[in-house]
Amino acid sequence: MSAAIPSPKPRPTACLALADGTVFYGMGFGATGDTVAELVFNTAMTGYQEIMTDPSYAGQIVTFTFPHIGNVGVTPEDDETAQPVAAGMVVKWDPTEPSNWRATADLASWLAARGRIGIGGLDTRRLTRAIRRQGAPHAALAHDPNGNFDIAALVAKARGWVGLVGLDLAKDVTCAQSYRWDETLWVWPQGYGRREGPGLRVVAIDYGAKRNILRCLASTGCEVTVLPASATAADVLALNPEGVFLSNGPGDPAATGVYAVPMIQGVLAAGLPLFGICLGHQMLALALGAKTVKMNHGHHGANHPVKDIDTGKVEITSMNHGFTVDSQSLPKGVRETHVSLFDGSNCGIRVEGKPVFSVQYHPEASPGPQDSFYLFERFAASMQARRAA
Numbered sequence: 201m202s203a204a205i206p207s208p209k210p211r212p213t214a215c216l217a218l219a220d221g222t223v224f225y226g227m228g229f230g231a232t233g234d235t236v237a238e239l240v241f242n243t244a245m246t247g248y249q250e251i252m253t254d255p256s257y258a259g260q261i262v263t264f265t266f267p268h269i270g271n272v273g274v275t276p277e278d279d280e281t282a283q284p285v286a287a288g289m290v291v292k293w294d295p296t297e298p299s300n301w302r303a304t305a306d307l308a309s310w311l312a313a314r315g316r317i318g319i320g321g322l323d324t325r326r327l328t329r330a331i332r333r334q335g336a337p338h339a340a341l342a343h344d345p346n347g348n349f350d351i352a353a354l355v356a357k358a359r360g361w362v363g364l365v366g367l368d369l370a371k372d373v374t375c376a377q378s379y380r381w382d383e384t385l386w387v388w389p390q391g392y393g394r395r396e397g398p399g400l401r402v403v404a405i406d407y408g409a410k411r412n413i414l415r416c417l418a419s420t421g422c423e424v425t426v427l428p429a430s431a432t433a434a435d436v437l438a439l440n441p442e443g444v445f446l447s448n449g450p451g452d453p454a455a456t457g458v459y460a461v462p463m464i465q466g467v468l469a470a471g472l473p474l475f476g477i478c479l480g481h482q483m484l485a486l487a488l489g490a491k492t493v494k495m496n497h498g499h500h501g502a503n504h505p506v507k508d509i510d511t512g513k514v515e516i517t518s519m520n521h522g523f524t525v526d527s528q529s530l531p532k533g534v535r536e537t538h539v540s541l542f543d544g545s546n547c548g549i550r551v552e553g554k555p556v557f558s559v560q561y562h563p564e565a566s567p568g569p570q571d572s573f574y575l576f577e578r579f580a581a582s583m584q585a586r587r588a589a
């Protein structure tokens with residue numbers, strides 16, 4: 201009897217080269233070519249489309265630890281922004297045919313249309329351990345249907361990449377002009393309902409805002425005017441807002457802070473209620489005199505426990521950040537309100553006695569739990585209290 205002939209292994213059509221020289225091979229999907237970025241991992245089990253379109257992921261390739269990615273396809277309704285944002289995606293296996301009544305396209309063609317590369321069929325557990333060990337390494341991702349790769353050049357590209365520290369990416373993903381946002385949430389978090397009464401005039405600064413944040417603001421009764429990241433305090437105050445919102449966004453908060461901090465300080469001097477999320481949180485902290493630092497591999501997922509220090513209550517939150525506010529650097533009069541139960545890092549601050557607060561996590565979810573929606577209610581309530589006074 202002759203020995204069974206082993207089936208030939210398909211030739212890899214994509215590869216991921218880490219700056220330390222480790223190379224992972226797999227099957228490419230989406231766009232072809234190559235790209236270089238910081239490599240992170242996200243542990244969320246749902247919401248791959250919202251993750252890929254979250255502008256905060258600009259300059260990052262996302263490794264999905266959950267194995268079934270692509271199985272529900274994509275729909276324009278789930279885009280968090282119109283532009284392609286995350287630099288690329290890494291998944292356990294090739295995306296399957298979508299099986300979902302909402303799907304209008306499959307992940308691979310959607311990714312190709314956005315000019316982004318995907319790689320599947322590699323060991324995402326081994327890769328995730330490498331990311332944890334190396335601390336969000338720089339990596340080059342290449343897709344060639346013929347499988348021809350210049351590995352040395354890709355490794356050199358990863359090694360030579362500048363990295364996110366010192367990089368202002370908000371300027372690349374912010375809106376070109378101001379606009380009004382009216383759309384509310386389609387599904388209300390449990391226990392909350394529509395607000396009546398004259399709208400609260402809110403100016404939201406777009407450093408790479410997710411649409412669901414704007415929906416959450418509109419749902420709590422805000423008439424939202426969105427301004428580009430470069431807006432000055434005078435631009436903001438000219439709109440006579442009752443509150444100011446600082447959005448999430450990509451890159452280094454200190455780099456964007458160069459122009460955002462003076463604006464925030466101007467708004468603080470005017471005594472307006474202010475609410476910030478993620479990059480907005482980090483830049484509020486900078487404006488108040490605290491420091492931000494780069495984390496080892498950051499927090500990216502939809503199940504991160506956060507403790508509210510005032511109430512002792514634990515929220516399960518959506519997270520996506522690679523920088524963090526150094527809680528030791530918070531000046532007098534600025535209180536830490538929330539901490540991560542994973543590593544004790546800062547997750548929220550408040551200016552004592554003022555309606556000025558921010559959180560490191562994503563209360564708008566999308567994807568993730570809705571435990572933290574109360575923060576939008578709190579922002580609206582602080583504007584209403586000011587109006588009543």
Ligand SMILES: NC(=O)CC[C@H](N)C(=O)O
Nearest residue numbers: 256448449478479522523
């Ligand atoms: N989601 C965000 O706003 C991210 C903020 C910042 N770019 C960070 O990585 O920490």
